[in-house]
Amino acid sequence: MKARLRSRLPVLAAGLVAVAFPFVTSPGKHFYAVLAVIYSLVALSLVVLTGWTGQISLGHAAFLGLGVYAGQRFLHAGVPFPVVLVIVGLASAALSLVLAVPSLRLRGVYLAIVTLAFGAACERYIFKLGFLRGQLASTVGRPSFFGISTASDRNLYLVALAVLVVALAAVANLRRSDLGRVFLAVRDAEDAATALGVNLARSKVTAFAISAAMAATAGVFYAVLFQATPAPSQFGVLQSLFLLALPVVGGLENPAGAVVGGTLFAFAQPVCNAFGLRLFLVTGLLVIFVVLSRSDGLTGLVRRFVKGFGDAVHGEARARYGSFVPESAAASNGAPHPRVRLDAPLPAGSCLVVRLAASSGGVS
Amino acid sequence: MSQLLNYVVAGLSIGAIYALMSIGVVVIYRISRVVNLAHGAMGIFATFVFHYELVGRLGLPVPVAFVGALGVGAALGVFVERALVGPVRRDGILATLVMTVGILLVLTELTVQFWGPDQPVIRSIFSDRTIRFAGTGVTVHQLGTAVFVAALGAGLYVLLNRTRYGRAIEAIAMDPGAARIVGLPVRRITTVTWAIGGASAALAGMLYIHLNTLEQFSLTFVLISSLVAAVLGGFNSLPLAVAGSLAVGVSFSLAQGYLNDPGIGDLIVFAALLVVLLVFRSGKTTALDTVSEF
Amino acid sequence: MSGSLSACGLTTRFAGVVALHEVDLEVRPGEIVGLIGPNGAGKTTCFNSLTGFITPNEGTVVLNGEDVTRIPPAERARRGMVRTFQQVVLFKHLSVRENLLLGRHIHYGANGLQGVLRTRRARAAERGAEEHVEAIAERCGLSPLLDAPAGDLPYGTQRMVEVARALAAEPSVLLLDEPGAGMDPTESDYFGDLLLRIHDGNHSVVLIEHDVPMVLRVCDRIYVLQFGKLIAQGTPDEIRANAAVREAYFGSTVEVA
Numbered sequence: 041m042k043a044r045l046r047s048r049l050p051v052l053a054a055g056l057v058a059v060a061f062p063f064v065t066s067p068g069k070h071f072y073a074v075l076a077v078i079y080s081l082v083a084l085s086l087v088v089l090t091g092w093t094g095q096i097s098l099g100h101a102a103f104l105g106l107g108v109y110a111g112q113r114f115l116h117a118g119v120p121f122p123v124v125l126v127i128v129g130l131a132s133a134a135l136s137l138v139l140a141v142p143s144l145r146l147r148g149v150y151l152a153i154v155t156l157a158f159g160a161a162c163e164r165y166i167f168k169l170g171f172l173r174g175q176l177a178s179t180v181g182r183p184s185f186f187g188i189s190t191a192s193d194r195n196l197y198l199v200a201l202a203v204l205v206v207a208l209a210a211v212a213n214l215r216r217s218d219l220g221r222v223f224l225a226v227r228d229a230e231d232a233a234t235a236l237g238v239n240l241a242r243s244k245v246t247a248f249a250i251s252a253a254m255a256a257t258a259g260v261f262y263a264v265l266f267q268a269t270p271a272p273s274q275f276g277v278l279q280s281l282f283l284l285a286l287p288v289v290g291g292l293e294n295p296a297g298a299v300v301g302g303t304l305f306a307f308a309q310p311v312c313n314a315f316g317l318r319l320f321l322v323t324g325l326l327v328i329f330v331v332l333s334r335s336d337g338l339t340g341l342v343r344r345f346v347k348g349f350g351d352a353v354h355g356e357a358r359a360r361y362g363s364f365v366p367e368s369a370a371a372s373n374g375a376p377h378p379r380v381r382l383d384a385p386l387p388a389g390s391c392l393v394v395r396l397a398a399s400s401g402g403v404s
Numbered sequence: 405m406s407q408l409l410n411y412v413v414a415g416l417s418i419g420a421i422y423a424l425m426s427i428g429v430v431v432i433y434r435i436s437r438v439v440n441l442a443h444g445a446m447g448i449f450a451t452f453v454f455h456y457e458l459v460g461r462l463g464l465p466v467p468v469a470f471v472g473a474l475g476v477g478a479a480l481g482v483f484v485e486r487a488l489v490g491p492v493r494r495d496g497i498l499a500t501l502v503m504t505v506g507i508l509l510v511l512t513e514l515t516v517q518f519w520g521p522d523q524p525v526i527r528s529i530f531s532d533r534t535i536r537f538a539g540t541g542v543t544v545h546q547l548g549t550a551v552f553v554a555a556l557g558a559g560l561y562v563l564l565n566r567t568r569y570g571r572a573i574e575a576i577a578m579d580p581g582a583a584r585i586v587g588l589p590v591r592r593i594t595t596v597t598w599a600i601g602g603a604s605a606a607l608a609g610m611l612y613i614h615l616n617t618l619e620q621f622s623l624t625f626v627l628i629s630s631l632v633a634a635v636l637g638g639f640n641s642l643p644l645a646v647a648g649s650l651a652v653g654v655s656f657s658l659a660q661g662y663l664n665d666p667g668i669g670d671l672i673v674f675a676a677l678l679v680v681l682l683v684f685r686s687g688k689t690t691a692l693d694t695v696s697e698f
Numbered sequence: 699m700s701g702s703l704s705a706c707g708l709t710t711r712f713a714g715v716v717a718l719h720e721v722d723l724e725v726r727p728g729e730i731v732g733l734i735g736p737n738g739a740g741k742t743t744c745f746n747s748l749t750g751f752i753t754p755n756e757g758t759v760v761l762n763g764e765d766v767t768r769i770p771p772a773e774r775a776r777r778g779m780v781r782t783f784q785q786v787v788l789f790k791h792l793s794v795r796e797n798l799l800l801g802r803h804i805h806y807g808a809n810g811l812q813g814v815l816r817t818r819r820a821r822a823a824e825r826g827a828e829e830h831v832e833a834i835a836e837r838c839g840l841s842p843l844l845d846a847p848a849g850d851l852p853y854g855t856q857r858m859v860e861v862a863r864a865l866a867a868e869p870s871v872l873l874l875d876e877p878g879a880g881m882d883p884t885e886s887d888y889f890g891d892l893l894l895r896i897h898d899g900n901h902s903v904v905l906i907e908h909d910v911p912m913v914l915r916v917c918d919r920i921y922v923l924q925f926g927k928l929i930a931q932g933t934p935d936e937i938r939a940n941a942a943v944r945e946a947y948f949g950s951t952v953e954v955a
Contacts, residue, residue, distance in 0.1 A: 096501055098441075142681040149439045149639075152501060153631050154677060156441075160628045161674035164667035210814045217813025217820060218799070218806040218827075225789045225800050232787040232860075235749065236867055237775035237804035246810065277628070278512075278621055281505050288502050318517060324509025331492055331503045361846045364839035364858040365888045 054299070058201055062194040070193035072306050074265050077200040078258045080302030083287040084207060084295055085254035090284070091292035092220070093247040094227035096152040099139075099159030100283045103132050103252045105275025106162075107259020109172040112269065121183040121190075121264075125203070125257050132256030133249035140248040144241050151248075156277065163276030182264055190264060200261050204299075207254060211295050214250075223247050282323055289326045291337030300339050406539035411661040412654055417546045419653020420553045421612045425623075425630035426645040427557055428604035432481075433639045434564060435573050435597040437497075438489055439631070441504040444623035445511035446484070446602055447609030450477040452515045454610055455526050470529045473610060474603040481602020482595050490594070508624065515620050528614040549611045553646065556604060561642045573597060625670075629656065632677045652676070700762055700870045701727035701902040703748070703779065708757035710740075710747050717743040718754070719926045725871060728899040732913040733906045735923035741906045742784050744923065745873055748904075749781045750774050762870060776804050778870035782877060784906075786856045790849030794840055794859055795831060797848050801866025802827040831866055837896060838862040839888075854881035858889065870901050878909045890916050914938065 062070050082104055089095050107128050114124040139158055143151040166172070182190045190196040214220040222243050225233040230240055262270075273279075286305050291297020305323070312319045335341045425443060432440045440446075454473035458464050464472065484507060492499045530548035534541040564570035575583045576590050584590045609623055616622065629652050630645075637644030655676065656669035703725040710718040718740045725731050733741050746752040748759055750771035758767045766774050775781075789797050808823035835841045838858055843851065848859055861877050878886040890912045897903065907913045913920060914934040922930040922943050930936075930943045937943055 090498070094498060096498060098505070138678070142678045149497060149501065150635065150681065152439070153628075153635060154681065156628055157632055157670075157674040157677050160625060161671045164625075164670035165665075166671065168667060213816045214810070214814050217810070217816075217824065218803060218808065219810035219813050221792070221796055221800050222803060224792055224796075228789040228791055229787045231751070231783065232789065233800070234751075234772045235775055235781050235783070236800055236863070237772050237780075238800075239772050277624065281509060284502070284505060285509070318513045320509050321513035321517060324506045324511075324513060327502060327506030328488060328510065331495075331499055331506065332488070334492070334495065361843055361851050361855065363852065363882075363885055364843070364855050365885050366839055 051296075055205075059198075062197050067193060070197050071265070072310065073197045074193055074200055074261065075309075076303040076306035077197065077204050078261050078265070078302075079283075079286055079306050080299045081204055081207060081258035081261075082255050082283050083290060083298035083302045084204075084211060085251040085258070086284060086287045087292060087295060087298045088211060088214070088223070088254070089247055089251035091287065091294070091297075092215075092223040092227060093244055095244060095248065096149070096284075097155045097248075097251070097280075098152050098277070098284065099155030099157075099162070099280050100251075100255050101275040101277075101279035102155075102159045102162040102166075103136070103255035104259040104262060104279075104283070105167055105272070106132055106135065107256035108263040108270065108275065109167065110256070111260035111263040113172070115183055115260075115263070121185045121260075124183075125260055128260050129253035129257045133253040136248045136252035137245060140245045144244060155280075159277045159280045163272050167272035167275060182267070193265075196261075196264060203257070203261075207257075208295050208299075219243075219246070278320070282320060285323045285327045287337070289323070289330050289337055291339035293336045294339065297337045297339040301337065304338075407661075409538060409540045411657045413540050413542055413546075414661075415654030415657030416650060417542070417549065417615075417653070418657060419650035420546075420549045421608055421626060422630045422633055422649035422653050423553045423557065423646045424549075424604055424608035424611070425627055426634040426649050427553075427560060427642060428601045428608065429627075429630060429634050430637065430639055430642055430645050431560060431564070431597060431604070432601040433634075435577055435594055436485070436489065436493060436500075437577055438493065438500045438504065439639065440484075440489075440601070441501065441624075441627070442484065442507035442511060443601070443605050443630075444609075444625075444627035445508045446477060446480050447605035447607075448613075448620055448623045449511045449515055449609075450474075450480060450602075450606030451526060451609035451613050452519050454606075455524050456519050459527060466527050467529050470610065473606050477606025477609075478599035478603040481598040481600075481605070484602070485594060485598040512620050512624070521620075523620075526610060526613040528611070545611070545614060552607060552611070556607075557642055557646050560600070564642065569593070628670075629653075629673055632673055632680075635677065636680060700778070701725075701729075701900070702760075702762055703871045703902065703904070704760045705744075705748060706758050706760070708744065708747055708754050708759070710743055710752060710754045717926050718747060720757070721923070721926075721928055723748075723921060723928075725902050725904055727870075728897075728902055729918045730893070730897060730903040730905060730916055732917035732920040733904060733923065734908075734910065734913055734920060739923040740926040741923055742875060743926075745781060745875055745904075745906065749779060749873060775867065775869075779873065780864045780867045780869035780871075781873040782860045782864050782875055784875045784879075786853065786860050786880070788848040788856055788859060788863075790847070792848055793845050794835070794848050794851070795828075795844040797859055797863050798831040798834060798840075798844075798866050799827050801834075801863040802830060804867060805830075834862050834866050838865070838892065854885045857881060858885075861889075865896065868901075871904065872901055873904045873906075875906045876908060877905070878907055878912055886912060 061073055065073075082100060086097065086100060089097055110128050110131060111124055114127060115121070119127070139154050140151070143154045182196065184190060185199045188195060188199060190199055222233065222238050225236075225238060226240060226243050233243075234240060282305075286301035287298050288301070290299070290301020290304065305319075308322065309319055312322055330337055333341060335344055425447070429440055429443055432438060432443070450473050453476045454469055458469035458472045459466060462469075488507060489500055489503055492503055528545045528548075530543075530545040532543050532545055534543050535547070564573060572583070572588050572593050575586075575588060576593060580590055608626070612623060612626060630649060633648030633652050634645045636648035652673055655672055659672045660666070660669045703723070705721060705723040708718055708721040708723070709716070721740075721744060723744075733744065735741055743752065747754040747757075750759075750766070750769060754767075758765055760766065761774065761777055761779050764777070766777065766779075769777075789800065792800075806823050806827055808817070808820040812820040812823075832841070832844070835844055838861070840855075840859060840862055843855065848856065851859065857877050857880055861874060864872055864874075878889060881889060886909055893903065893905075893916050905913065905917060914937070917934060919931065919933055920937045921928055922937065922940075930940045932940065
């Protein structure tokens with residue numbers, strides 16, 4: 041129970057900081073806070089898609105852009121904000137099927153190229169179509185969300201944060217359910233998953249649809265935040281590569297990485313400007329660094345460091361996993377068969393060792 | 405009629421550039437099983453070195469600078485392989501692809517950082533004199549481009565499919581460790597292959613930007629069409645990649661010309677890709693590839 | 699009828715090479731059937747053809763009275779035919795527990811949306827799967843290792859995890875491809891006992907194995923493949939006595955007690 045509390049402490053602390061942020065900072069920072077939430081949502085969508093099922097999207101900015109343009113149309117038509125989020129999410133999920141289905145049976149890099157070409161088509165053509173564009177969002181005004189005005193960046197931030205928290209909870213639940221495990225199984229070993237009755241095609245398409253829906257939802261907030269109709273190049277190929285970099289740098293395999301990456305890059309813009317650096321240059325360098333480091337992004341690096349630090353303090357306490365043959369059975373065979381061997385003295389209070397000791401009755 | 409011919413010639417001209425790019429992508433894929441998304445960025449970088457440094461600052465004659473730029477492209481290819489992509493190749497397709505995305509971002513931004521956002525006119529080793537025929541015409545530059553594509557394509561085809569070197573490349577791609585054990589100079593062959601890929605990127609960059617003074621990112625858009633063409637041959641076949649490139653170029657040009665709708669070419673390329681993949685899908689697929697996939 | 703599997707005239711060719719030639723196979727409910735033969739005899743190709751990972755050029759596969767020849771592999775698994783692989787294929791970034799839970803996939807009682815919303819049904823499904831998995835782990839000696847990352851285990855134990863994962867799917871026909879490869883003698887002895895112990899008559903087993911003494915010990919009947927053809931079949935005693943088998947297989951490659 042104590043261990044569980046300890047593992048939740050960082051989450052609680054992060055939540056507290058996130059809620060307190062707009063009340064202790066100047067309004068000028070609130071804009072970037074909303075951007076951080078938007079980026080975190082997009083990064084989270086890529087965690088599910090790329091981090092879990094191993095499918096690579098190089099066109100996610102197109103889904104973000106779809107959310108922006110479609111969101112503006114619906115908001116302008118007077119559709120309530122929460123309803124717009126749902127409609128746009130569903131529409132984006134439906135669109136994603138057009139991309140996902142043709143690339144299904146081919147492995148590896150094909151979906152990446154399909155999404156890349158899709159991003160180019162959106163940037164150069166689809167986002168220039170009259171029925172999508174031509175709506176000046178500034179004429180819409182900021183909508184209210186369940187009666188909460190989003191006129192100030194602070195309120196918009198709190199609303200967006202609430203949506204992000206819901207998304208994070210949903211993704212955490214997903215990870216602990218059968219479908220989430222299936223996603224990871226598809227990434228690790230397609231054949232083994234098939235042999236257990238997993239429908240690969242449906243799992244991959246589902247992950248892609250979930251991801252596209254989340255990215256488009258983020259786009260609706262983008263539209264509300266910027267209050268203008270952005271140029272299609274804002275959601276083009278280069279932007280897609282930047283969006284992929286967010287969870288890669290933060291950590292592709294867990295939701296925390298998405299939030300870290302999203303927040304980092306939202307606030308990186310003003311910092312880079314202050315130092316006269318180009319944001320995408322810094323982004324590229326960070327991506328190269330992270331891939332070379334072979335860790336799961338910055339969160340993975342921190343986790344690795346904390347673990348290394350813990351090992352150094354407690355003495356190296358890595359348990360080596362042994363055989364499935366019980367010692368009694370092994371002993372009757374005359375062969376020593378320790379279930380678990382520890383390389384070093386027992387660490388105090390390690391829950392792993394306590395459990396093993398209790399069940400195997402002795403640790404050599 | 406001459407209108408049609410005009411569009412076809414223009415399409416073949418841009419298709420030749422796509423072909424140059426896809427040749428480079430396929431060659432690199434053959435040795436490393438890496439789809440190099442930074443290929444366009446490498447080409448742009450080498451082209452800007454050619455324009456600003458070799459011709460501009462050092463004042464070299466254009467043909468000399470041209471060869472120098474090919475060397476820069478080759479060096480870039482070797483650097484990318486040795487320092488960046490090679491070390492993470494064993495980490496899988498996600499790692500290498502993301503790595504090339506990082507390289508793309510860095511190289512594209514560096515060209516702006518070093519030489520500013522201007523879009524210079526790049527000089528060509530060929531003249532722009534037009535040769536007229538059948539109511540249309542091509543420039544010497546366009547013809548020269550076609551010759552380069554034909555020579556490079558044919559040369560690499562023979563090299564990859566008809567020589568020991570080609571078989572060595574195949575062996576290295578399948579299993580670098582085993583290739584080393586049987587005595588293949590894995591490092592040297594990998595290096596040479598990436599150098600060829602890098603030089604072809606530089607070549608494509610210089611020949612393309614001479615005709616299209618566009619932003620620093622434009623060659624990556626060209627790369628997208630080339631990748632679509634390379635998909636036709638499963639990233640493995642040079643003739644299919646070249647044929648696909650010309651087809652993409654011509655359909656791009658026809659679409660832009662007749663529909664007169666800027667950007668619709670990109671939509672058509674995307675739609676064509678979906679169709680190609682759907683056709684592929686009905687073809688033979690192999691299960692049980694988890695074990696052999698890295 | 700649960701647990702019956704039969705193949706008739708199974709023929710598989712790779713680019714002209716005949717890997718499997720008109721193989722007839724019959725597995726009756728509750729049996730443990732061995733499939734042995736020298737390297738390259740076509741044992742794994744036979745498994746791939748039975749489970750649908752390869753579409754055979756000719757022949758039919760009938761599972762529990764249904765013709766499944768044209769049915770994709772995942773659907774065959776749903777109908778009760780579950781296999782393991784010659785080379786261990788675990789979800790190596792997941793824990794042993796999660797690997798076994800994935801074995802419960804086809805019996806999981808909640809869909810993805812219910813999982814995301816964590817409805818009562820989803821929680822019940824998760825709890826049910828957990829309990830089942832813990833019971834399986836207990837029987838297979840994996841209880842202490844449930845939270846270990848599957849990829850960190852020794853090879854023999856990974857084999858056991860793969861078998862346990864297949865068992866979690868409650869197959870009516872279980873196909874094991876060399877489960878004993880990579881186990882030390884103690885482990886493979888124990889594994890043989892385990893196979894007999896967990897074999898409660900509700901399912902049948904097809905076993906590819908190089909450890910011939912183990913096959914002779916645990917199997918009810920044995921098929922012998924050579925160069926893609928069946929050269930013998932029968933009870934362990936019959937196989938032991940079969941001159942053709944001795945000549946083709948035991949005499950040349952394995953010392954048999």
